[in-house]
Amino acid sequence: MSQSPENKKGQVETTGHVWDGDLREYNNPLPRWWLWGFYGTIIFAIVYWILYPAWPYADTYTKGVATVSFQTPVLDKEGKPVKAADGTVEMQTKTEHWNSRALFYQEMQTSPSALAQQEWLAKVKDMSFEQIAANPDTLNFANAMGHALFGDHCAACHGTGGQGVLSMNPEASYPNLTDNAWIHGGDYAKIVQDMTNGIQGNMPAFGALFKGEKLTDLAQYVLSLSHQPGVNEEAANRGKASFATCAGCHGANGMGNQMIGAPNLTDKIWDFVDVPGAPTIEGKLKLVEGVIDHGLQHQMPKFADRLTPEQIRLLAVYVRQLGGT
Amino acid sequence: MSSVDLTEQEPELYQARDPIHPKSIKGRFRRFKTSVLVLAYAIFFLLPWVRWERVVGPNQAVMFDIPTRRYYLFDLVIHPQDMFLLAGFLILAAWLLFFVTGMVGRAFCGYFCFQTLWTDVFMKVEQWIQGDRNKRMKLEKQRWNAEKIIKKGATVLVWTLIAFWTGFTFTAYWADAPHLFVSFFTGTAASAAYMTTGILSITTLVAAGFAREQVCIYMCPYARFQAVMFDKETLLVSYDAQRGEGAQGRKPLQKGLMTLEERHASGTGDCIDCTLCVQVCPTGIDIRDGLQLACISCGLCIDACDEIMTKRGWPTGLIRYASEQELETGKKPSLLKFRTIGYGLATLLASALLIYGVLTIKPLDFSIQQIRQPLFVVMSDGSVQNNYELKINNKEQYALELELTVQGLSNAHIAIGGNFTTLDIPPDETRNYLIHIRAPRESGVSRQLITFKLTDKTGHLPVTESTTSFNFK
Numbered sequence: 001m002s003q004s005p006e007n008k009k010g011q012v013e014t015t016g017h018v019w020d021g022d023l024r025e026y027n028n029p030l031p032r033w034w035l036w037g038f039y040g041t042i043i044f045a046i047v048y049w050i051l052y053p054a055w056p057y058a059d060t061y062t063k064g065v066a067t068v069s070f071q072t073p074v075l076d077k078e079g080k081p082v083k084a085a086d087g088t089v090e091m092q093t094k095t096e097h098w099n100s101r102a103l104f105y106q107e108m109q110t111s112p113s114a115l116a117q118q119e120w121l122a123k124v125k126d127m128s129f130e131q132i133a134a135n136p137d138t139l140n141f142a143n144a145m146g147h148a149l150f151g152d153h154c155a156a157c158h159g160t161g162g163q164g165v166l167s168m169n170p171e172a173s174y175p176n177l178t179d180n181a182w183i184h185g186g187d188y189a190k191i192v193q194d195m196t197n198g199i200q201g202n203m204p205a206f207g208a209l210f211k212g213e214k215l216t217d218l219a220q221y222v223l224s225l226s227h228q229p230g231v232n233e234e235a236a237n238r239g240k241a242s243f244a245t246c247a248g249c250h251g252a253n254g255m256g257n258q259m260i261g262a263p264n265l266t267d268k269i270w271d272f273v274d275v276p277g278a279p280t281i282e283g284k285l286k287l288v289e290g291v292i293d294h295g296l297q298h299q300m301p302k303f304a305d306r307l308t309p310e311q312i313r314l315l316a317v318y319v320r321q322l323g324g325t
Numbered sequence: 326m327s328s329v330d331l332t333e334q335e336p337e338l339y340q341a342r343d344p345i346h347p348k349s350i351k352g353r354f355r356r357f358k359t360s361v362l363v364l365a366y367a368i369f370f371l372l373p374w375v376r377w378e379r380v381v382g383p384n385q386a387v388m389f390d391i392p393t394r395r396y397y398l399f400d401l402v403i404h405p406q407d408m409f410l411l412a413g414f415l416i417l418a419a420w421l422l423f424f425v426t427g428m429v430g431r432a433f434c435g436y437f438c439f440q441t442l443w444t445d446v447f448m449k450v451e452q453w454i455q456g457d458r459n460k461r462m463k464l465e466k467q468r469w470n471a472e473k474i475i476k477k478g479a480t481v482l483v484w485t486l487i488a489f490w491t492g493f494t495f496t497a498y499w500a501d502a503p504h505l506f507v508s509f510f511t512g513t514a515a516s517a518a519y520m521t522t523g524i525l526s527i528t529t530l531v532a533a534g535f536a537r538e539q540v541c542i543y544m545c546p547y548a549r550f551q552a553v554m555f556d557k558e559t560l561l562v563s564y565d566a567q568r569g570e571g572a573q574g575r576k577p578l579q580k581g582l583m584t585l586e587e588r589h590a591s592g593t594g595d596c597i598d599c600t601l602c603v604q605v606c607p608t609g610i611d612i613r614d615g616l617q618l619a620c621i622s623c624g625l626c627i628d629a630c631d632e633i634m635t636k637r638g639w640p641t642g643l644i645r646y647a648s649e650q651e652l653e654t655g656k657k658p659s660l661l662k663f664r665t666i667g668y669g670l671a672t673l674l675a676s677a678l679l680i681y682g683v684l685t686i687k688p689l690d691f692s693i694q695q696i697r698q699p700l701f702v703v704m705s706d707g708s709v710q711n712n713y714e715l716k717i718n719n720k721e722q723y724a725l726e727l728e729l730t731v732q733g734l735s736n737a738h739i740a741i742g743g744n745f746t747t748l749d750i751p752p753d754e755t756r757n758y759l760i761h762i763r764a765p766r767e768s769g770v771s772r773q774l775i776t777f778k779l780t781d782k783t784g785h786l787p788v789t790e791s792t793t794s795f796n797f798k
Contacts, residue, residue: 112392139743140757161698178702178712267705276703321742323702324710324761 052098063097070094070105087309117145121310129188132317139317146318149311153303154319162322168287170272170296178323181269185258191316196309198302201261203249205295210242218242219288223275225254225266230281272296344465345538345609347448348458348601352628361436362445370490373497380722381753383501391499395753401683402753404720406690410682417675422547424668426554428660429646430561434548435623440540443491443533444607450483458604484534485526492525538608542619549618554668557650558658562622564613564644565652569596575613585639595643599633602626602644612644689725690718693760693777693791701796704763711795713760715741717779719750726782731762733775734795738763747782762795772796 014024048054052064073081074090082090096102108114120141124132132138151160157174158164164176175183183201184194210218221239224231243254249262256264263271270276273287303312375386377399383390388397396403403410425432434441455461455476467473496518497505508514509522532540541548555561569575571594578597582588588595596613603611605626608619612626630644648658696712704710719725727748731737741748742759750756762775772794779789 133743136743136745136749136756136758143742143757143759159698161696163699163702176699176702178699179710180704264705268703268707269705321759322712324712324740324742324763 066098067095068098068102068106069096070102071109072105120145124314125310129313129317129320133321139321142314142317143321145311145314146316149307149315150318153306154315157300162319164271166270166272166274166277168274168277170291170294173272173274175271176269177319179269180323181264181267181271182258183256183263183271184261186320188316188320190258191319192312194300195307195312195315196302196304199261199298199300201296201298201300203262203291203296205293206245207293209245210292214239214242215289215292216285218246218292219285222246222254222265222288222292223281223284226268228275228281228284230284272298342539343609345607346451346458346461346465347607347609347625348604348629349452350601350605350625350628350632352625352631354624354628358436358445358623358625362442365437365439365442366446370494373494373502381751382722385501387498388501389499401686402720402722404690404718406718406720407682407686410679410686413675413679413682417672417679420668420671420675423554424665424672426551427556427559427664427668430555430559431548431551431620431622434541434545434551434621435562438621440532440545441607441621441623443487443529444537446487447484447533447537448607450487451480454480454483481534484530488526488529488533489522491529492522495525496521538619538621541608541621548621554664556662556664558648558662560646560648560658561616562612562620562624562627562644563616563647563649563652564596564602565642565647566613566615567652568594569613569643570594595634595639597633597637601629601633605629616649686720688719688721688786689779689789690716690720691779691789691791692716693793695793695796701798708763708765709797710761710763713762713777713793715748715758715760715777716755717748717750717758718755719753721785722752723783723785724752725750725785728780728782729760730778730780731775732778733773734762734764735767736765737775748779764795764797766797771798 012024013027015027017025049062050064051066053061054064055062070093071091072094074092076082084090094102120138124138124141127138132142150158150162154162158177159174162177164174164178165172166176167173182190184190184199217235217239219239220232220235221237221243224233224236246254249260250256250265251262254265256262263269268276273291275284275287278284278287307315372387373385376384377386377397378384379397382393382395382397382402385397386399390397394405422433451461455464464473464476493509496509499521500515500518505514505518509518536544571588572592573594575594575596575598576582576588577599582591582593585595600611602613603609603626605628606612607623607625608621610617610619612620624646627644627646631641634641634643650656651658692715694714694716696714700711702710702712715729717725717727725748727750728746729739729741729748731739740761740763742761745758748756748758774792775795776790776792781788
């Protein structure tokens, strides 16, 4: 309860300060609970200084006695994680003075969501791809985990949804993973292999071999394979002979070869040049001619160093589902 | 500049609370208060221990499960999606409070508020250990000798036990009670359980043991805005000043003023100034001063005054439930006034909406979102594929076998990620699916609306529909 500003003599005690002639400052005592609160904050501060990092001195600071423990990989002399024979990283417990980065590590390892994730990882560890995909819950876990990994490692080229980039410039194109064409093969084992080791996609330049009329005729034939409107049948027939050079990789019928990553030329999917996007047949011809002339050089880096085998496995399940099966 | 001399005398830093020791009293309001107390305590303390069989979820009749985000109320399971029901319940509680307050004053404060209930019990403990009002006041003034230490200590000990059990019971609403009981006393319960029990125990002990009426006077916001709901016809615990004071004021019983006739002849009021009404008041006020903030409307002063009036053989009701208007003009309050009807209608409306809300809780939440990256994909045969994210939340206690069909798209081919044909949703679970819809390209059409239908093969649920779009380009 606050006290009346008037003391027992009926007069108000003031600090003696006067402003504007008549404004005075009361000198009322503090409520006792307030004083207790004030002493409490002092005790709190002292306890805080003892427990947590607080006072800077010289070029360091007092560390406090509170600690945080978390698991961290054992490092060798070169600073690389030591791996056991089966590829698992050896871990050790590290204890640091209280700091938010250590707390973050700890939370990533022991929080309820981290534990739930570990539980799911253990569950899918010994399941085959088919088994994972056959159970809605494990499939959902793989998709969720895969989506996050995809965003971190794949989306920069293949887009956040795996849609890739299809451009007029083959240098700026990246394959679409959501359609049903698999340039390098779409079974789980092949996807894992490609992610682990990376891909060297290479089509030689045939500019020296095919020039002028010959080049156009070959391009006409290539476009005729997928029944593009406006193709000159006569020119295409002429170009058919030159296609024998291409058949080594793309097959005599142009159906492609997944073993060496030669795309199917007879389907409606274009992976490296946006042929459907060119409004005229001349434009389409020019795009195909460009590819034949200069060839294609596409690389996907290997992810064996960045992702664990288990992560690659889950990522493969996710990528496999993108376009449906 | 004069400095303040602090050595002159130690200034008072705070004003201490004068403990109130109400006298115990019997009567109809005391009986009503006791019945409400017994009922409320029975419900509060026993409910967490009532078992309830469930297919999925805890076998506890009432449990607020924070980790799984479910509120279990007997056969009703409230999911996060239905949390608006809580808002509806709170709105209903507010309107009901206004309705009751507009009609009979602070009935909530006097009979139902947990502060009142727990203070009542704590006072009973005090009375049981230390004796009634006079003995307690004597003990209060006494020096701290062995008797005072034992009696006060025993009181605080019993209070602490009650407060602890109150805190523990509250915690038991948020976890499986028997399991919590075991883990709590073996030191293995979650830290949140110890914190909740600890905080509730301390606040119960402080609020019901030491702060008491100060909670009502200084802390409670409801006490402050109650007057807004009052009008001249609101029933209040009132002292009939006209009858009690007469023309000459109240006077104690004395020679010549022993009977009503004698008193009326001399112009003296019916109040014999026995102050029993003040002695029984749990907030320590004098109801004869009129309506005041500190009055929690518990009616104990009515019991006290009626007892005296009955003893004297005089008519009771010198202190009674009466409206301001009744005291001034004698006109009884009418129930059909603007506030009663307004608050009443609002209460009815809120109840109806809440009941409607509970009865129409959707058994199934089903959302289908078109994936926009990419919006459409051309497949090798030239057909177009759109992908959708399907989320099904089965809120029922039985498993669902659902079949997904699509309408509004000719020659549509539907594929569920994982090649499922039936969507099996276990009881009270959520599942996500990736849906691929493929259709031949249609010339001139860039986008059209399609409808997904979920049919329950078990026949429990009606067909649910959701419309979204399909993009050809």
